[in-house]
Amino acid sequence: MTGKLLRLVTGVLFTSLALVGANLTSTASAAPAAPSALARTVYYSASGYSAEADQAAQIWNSRVPNLRLVRGGNATIRIAATNGGGSRAYPCGLGCATIYIDNRDVSAGNYALRIVAHEIGHGLGLPDTYNGICSYLMSGGSAGTSCRNVNPNAQEANRVNQLFAGGFQSLAGTPDVYVKG
Secondary structure, eight states: OHHHHHHHHHHHHHHHHHHHHOEEOOOSSSSOSSGGGGOEEEEEEESSSHHHHHHHHHHHHHHOTTEEEEESSSOSEEEEEESSSOSEEEEEETTEEEEEEEHHHHHTTOOHHHHHHHHHHHHTTOOOOOOOOTTOGGGGGGGOTTOOOOSOOHHHHHHHHHHTTSOOOOOOSSOEEOOOO
């Protein structure tokens, strides 16, 4: 019971932080010139897998015009390393997640950048697919350790773009775990 209460309180806290920390960039004109003029900024931090977090942010930024992932600020996506339990994301709202990258997953041969980009995808509103297809970033570890694809496919990128074109959506609940193939 205590674990469920803690997850509920944590979810409410992180959702509140997402509402405060993620902001819309506004322009002076009534009609923006391009969709990226209204990109929502989501701040992230990384105490583990820092270089991979920066690369993953660049990947998502290059494929989703309505999103701008930026290191620092009031981070609503937080990435840390762990030993055991599997790599996982605890989404707490759109643009909000606590992410743990399991060093054991990386030691087992899973590509660290793919894991980080995949788990950030959960913080951006995407579910796991577990279809084993490497071209789907959200297939995670089910694609096997030989998969080095770090890019969301067009369908995944379009879905995140749609989510960030609208309002906030609650994603709090159980963690999404990177399942080894």
